Amino acid sequence: MLASGAMSDASRALPAPAPSPDPQEVRRVTEGLAAVRARIEAAARTAGRDPAGVRLLAVTKTVSPARLRAAHAAGVRQMGENKVQEARGKAEALADLGIHWVLIGHVQTNKARDAALVAHEVQSLDSLRLAQALDRRLQAAGRGLDVYVQVNTSGEDSKFGLPPEQVADFLAHLPAYQSLRVRGLMTLAARSQDTGRVRACFDLLRELRDAGRQAGTVGDGLLSMGMSGDLEEAVMAGSTCVRVGQAIFGARPAPSA
Numbered sequence: 049m050l051a052s053g054a055m056s057d058a059s060r061a062l063p064a065p066a067p068s069p070d071p072q073e074v075r076r077v078t079e080g081l082a083a084v085r086a087r088i089e090a091a092a093r094t095a096g097r098d099p100a101g102v103r104l105l106a107v108t109k110t111v112s113p114a115r116l117r118a119a120h121a122a123g124v125r126q127m128g129e130n131k132v133q134e135a136r137g138k139a140e141a142l143a144d145l146g147i148h149w150v151l152i153g154h155v156q157t158n159k160a161r162d163a164a165l166v167a168h169e170v171q172s173l174d175s176l177r178l179a180q181a182l183d184r185r186l187q188a189a190g191r192g193l194d195v196y197v198q199v200n201t202s203g204e205d206s207k208f209g210l211p212p213e214q215v216a217d218f219l220a221h222l223p224a225y226q227s228l229r230v231r232g233l234m235t236l237a238a239r240s241q242d243t244g245r246v247r248a249c250f251d252l253l254r255e256l257r258d259a260g261r262q263a264g265t266v267g268d269g270l271l272s273m274g275m276s277g278d279l280e281e282a283v284m285a286g287s288t289c290v291r292v293g294q295a296i297f298g299a300r301p302a303p304s305a
């Protein structure tokens with residue numbers, strides 16, 4: 049009995065203590081979050097919606113693990129990344145925090161293994177090949193995964209996602225991949241100062257969701273849409289998840305070409 053007590057002490061060896069976050073950085077993130085929440089609330093009230101129906105996903109791409117410790121201290125529990133390798137590195141660096149990791153960028157099929165390992169949720173599902181590759185890994189691990197189907201509502205070549213006319217058929221094929229739990233649809237709006245064009249992208253995603261509901265293929269029918277620059281339009285169009293980076297963490301460095 050004594051021996052087993054000693055064993056369990058040894059097996060409880062503590063990991064190296066994590067560095068405590070910079071208080072100034074915690075305050076900056078807290079202020080950024082409060083400002084974004086106020087914007088969500090104002091837009092929801094304008095639309096006659098309950099702001100509690102809009103989830104705020106912090107987009108943490110390019111933000112260092114040290115700053116993300118500050119974000120966690122400020123209350124951030126879910127983090128969105130657009131690259132599998134970056135998500136993986138951060139998930140390892142922040143393993144002690146129990147973050148809910150969300151992939152929001154295109155996942156190449158050959159990264160499906162890492163994606164299935166690191167992500168709790170993939171909002172950028174855009175091909176049946178990826179669905180199949182994820183499902184295979186997840187089945188082997190005995191796990192499920194929340195997914196959103198990404199739709200290219202703007203028609204811009206630079207954006208990933210299914211063309212709108214392929215969405216119904218795509219959704220109809222997803223039940224074959226039993227480890228994937230379909231939560232809804234995701235989009236990025238046109239990059240435009242013209243709020244009419246932006247709004248049209250969000251309205252289109254909602255219409256595709258409504259069609260999917262009629263067909264019973266769109267799972268929970270959630271809508272991930274809206275970012276720092278256009279979250280008001282998205283909330284007014286029915287968004288249930290805004291993905292916000294720069295309005296919380298400040299401007300990102302320009303991507304190196």
Ligand SMILES: *Cc1c(COP(=O)(O)O)cnc(C)c1O
Nearest residue numbers: 107130152275276291292293294
């Ligand atoms: C970067 C990114 C966002 C957040 O953009 P911000 O302008 O930082 O708010 C949202 N969604 C996707 C898919 C992204 O890649």
